[in-house]
Amino acid sequence: MDFDFELILAVAFLVTFAAWLYDRFVFAPKRKQILEQMAPEAALVLDKNAKLRLANTPKWLLEVKSYFVIVAVIFGVRSFVAEPFQIPSGSMLPTLEIGDFILVNKMDYGVRLPVLNSTLISTTEPQRGDVVVFKYPDNPSLNYIKRMIGLPGDVISYHNKRLMVNGQLVDEELLAELPVSKNPSREPVAVFAENLDGVSHQIYKSYRRNPLEGDWVVPEGQYFVMGDNRDNSADSRVWGFVPEENLKGRAFYVWLHWDEFFSLPSFKNNGLIK
Structure with missing residues (x-):
């Protein structure tokens, strides 16, 4: 429900x-x-x-x-300043773990009317590399979190697990190879440092084949998003673009981590979100 x-x-x-x-x-x-x-x-x-x-x-x-x-x-406070969310899935690993509690800046991307989400006052525009929270296009009662990849007018390509924006390969560097025991996704992965328009962050890539490939032209007023856990994320490659009016804000801080209800909360992941 x-x-x-x-x-x-x-x-x-x-x-x-x-x-x-x-x-x-x-x-x-x-x-x-x-x-x-x-x-x-x-x-x-x-x-x-x-x-x-x-x-x-x-x-x-x-x-x-x-x-x-x-x-x-x-x-x-929740409507116009900052709103808390809990990460429910591993689609943003390694940036965000399941059980992370985050804060979202509600003043980025415009001051919006609660519930209707229509813009009252324009502020800043989304940037490539931002970690954004938005209303899921197919069900606006659900909130999703992904990384901003494509802005209106951008041409996005994803083939052979390499990301290309407007004809340019996005820089990445292999950092480590993790076995199953060290990866919450429960499969071996390679960890890369990705640089998206100066925003440096880490991503996971598995060693299995990923059918989520293609080329997309981002329409005006819409955005293309992807999870940092590239082979374990249902994102714009699956369900399409995010309309501007669905954006809720930019995720900027992890303030708590709580794995399960009967576990103890911790502050191991506290810090700014890259």
């Missing part, structure tokens, strides 16, 4: 805000009037809860509106 926390949080914000407004303009003036008419001694013996219940203010209304400030802060 898909779980759209962004939508749930938006609904919670609207409900608590409506409750706050209802109390502010309907019951709060009545409570103030009653307190002003009471003798000072009588008003002093009333505690905060008793004062709030004056004018027959519904208990449910007070309960709902009490969450407004905290919901508004969480909603505002």
